[in-house]
């Protein structure tokens with residue numbers, strides 16, 4: 001909250017009422033708090049999707065702002081691909097414990113083992129999350145899932161509502177969205193249907209980083225510059241891990257880098273960077289000439305419309 | 317991080333909508349704004365060059381930047397409202413990009429509902445057309461504070477000043493009939509870039525600001541400047557859970573409140589005073605729209621979601637009391653394919669309160685192209701704008717839309733389908 005006051009000392013006799021001037025981040029923050037509280041008031045069994053990534057770390061801070069000193073009116077839900085960076089999983093568990101809120105984990109491995117999801121070689125597991133998510137929504141009877149997607153990420157996202165309605169198959173129909181006017185959100189659904197809610201829709205990547213710095217929000221270490229072994233593949237650098245081993249003829253390089261998004265280790269590419277502090281990341285983000293997903297998500301490069309297709313299948 | 321905070325505080329946020337009919341150059345203009353303000357990333361530029369080449373053209377077609385979804389390209393249509401973001405060192409911008417086809421009214425109403433400024437595009441070769449009037453009317457109906465008439469394709473008329481002046485003269489009669497204030501005219505070429513971000517060399521006779529300069533300098537009147545304090549209660553936090561007093565959670569929709577202020581809880585009309593303004597970052601002495609806060613009050617009163625807290629009449633800014641009413645006169649825009657069925661009750665969601673409502677009367681509809689009124693109407697179809705009278709099952713606490721956008725607006729929900737079927741703006745009586 002920024003606290004520049006106008007006219008305060010002029011007191012109550014002033015012609016104009018004193019007022020608080022808010023920065024752009026304050027306005028975005030207040031909008032997100034308002035949205036979370038509308039979910040609490042209008043939905044019966046919501047959950048907050050927490051991946052351990054930076055956007056969902058921001059969501060948790062916003063939930064604290066909306067509901068503390070009370071408890072969150074929803075559990076945290078993680079759809080674990082089984083391909084996550086260990087640093088991210090460690091952070092996820094630590095943060096849930098620190099908040100004292102309930103964390104539910106459902107795993108893509110289980111969906112694969114039970115035959116609900118089928119792995120496509122070389123494609124990563126980001127899209128398989130949809131199956132596990134839809135199954136979890138049914139199992140837990142969720143009518144709303146709060147997510148950290150932003151409209152500036154991708155063009156299918158640009159057309160997304162803040163309260164985005166999904167039918168009983170979890171599908172997003174871009175041609176049949178509810179019009180969203182002013183800040184009046186329609187939270188009503190029939191049994192079996194659900195809503196995805198995106199409180200930080202109007203934030204950009206830079207807003208997110210500025211907010212993280214302002215609020216001192218803890219993040220997994222992989223967002224900051226570090227040394228890591230990688231191989232060069234078409235589409236970007238890939239971190240070497242038990243899941244990604246160098247192919248014949250591929251050289252392993254050790255580079256100074258960081259991740260701009262966290263996701264499936266087999267298709268999330270780091271960028272070369274020396275930015276080791278939040279301020280350095282903000283400066284780098286302000287200067288960068290490549291979009292977040294363009295730089296880091298091989299699965300979004302597969303086709304021009306990858307995100308749109310995944311969303312229609314029930315992706316976040 | 318004091319420095320970041322200051323940086324953020326200097327550049328504020330402007331939401332705007334660009335309105336134009338098909339082929340007026342809206343996509344090219346938005347592409348131009350994004351490109352010349354260096355908001356386009358390298359991977360987007362190379363994708364753009366690829367697509368332009370694939371379509372057998374040269375260079376880079378800026379209109380493709382806002383090109384939509386697969387579903388749209390397959391069917392050669394554009395869907396609905398897309399939101400785009402760009403920033404200059406002065407400001408952050410959110411563009412509501414609405415396509416210009418038949419469902420135009422519905423989409424433009426949606427985009428304009430949150431806009432601080434509307435750009436209405438006019439093709440210099442074609443001059444003022446029916447659609448131009450429609451766009452200006454809708455922006456005015458939605459009470460968008462600033463209107464910019466951008467006369468586009470000036471390159472196609474040899475950048476001739478008389479063309480611009482004629483369009484300006486043609487349009488200003490209509491604009492003053494509407495009663496719109498804060499109107500500006502800017503000649504531009506979205507294609508060549510003149511007067512959008514850079515002045516260019518072809519419009520020397522024009523000495524006003526570039527389009528971007530207008531966007532950067534338009535004053536954003538936040539609801540904090542509206543002095544009537546309005547606080548619809550979103551949620552009630554009971555004692556326990558770390559709290560020994562009831563707290564009322566919500567967002568200030570307009571005005572400012574301070575600890576010690578005398579307030580009235582509506583519609584019950586019970587008076588008390590503010591003892592505490594709480595946020596997760598600590599207590600405040602003073603809070604303004606659009607802050608989200610928790611209020612604590614002196615007396616234990618039965619307050620629930622949907623109630624509204626306002627200043628008591630004895631307070632200096634408490635004179636303009638909202639109306640408490642069970643009938644509403646309003647302009648509505650019908651948004652759904654399924655027409656209005658006057659036999660059925662609908663739900664009206666206004667601030668945090670949702671009530672049952674019947675459409676008692678349709679006084680008239682407005683033809684958005686001619687602005688002529690038709691009475692004797694019994695049904696509302698998608699894209700219709702009408703003046704209606706609603707009968708409410710329970711009272712609402714409201715202002716007129718003209719006075720207060722957040723407490724003067726509502727949506728209508730069909731309880732059978734749960735679809736959002738209409739948008740409403742409460743009329744001044």
Ligand SMILES: Nc1nc2c(ncn2[C@@H]2O[C@H](COP(=O)(O)OP(=O)(O)O)[C@@H](O)[C@H]2O)c(=O)[nH]1
Pocket residue numbers: 336337338339340341342343344345379416468469470471472504505506507508
């Ligand atoms: N000569 C000229 N043509 C323009 C200008 N702006 C757009 N156009 C052309 O007008 C046509 C329609 O533009 P587009 O941006 O797709 O229009 P939209 O349908 O309003 O989004 C395209 O062929 C553009 O190249 C301009 O400033 N001058």
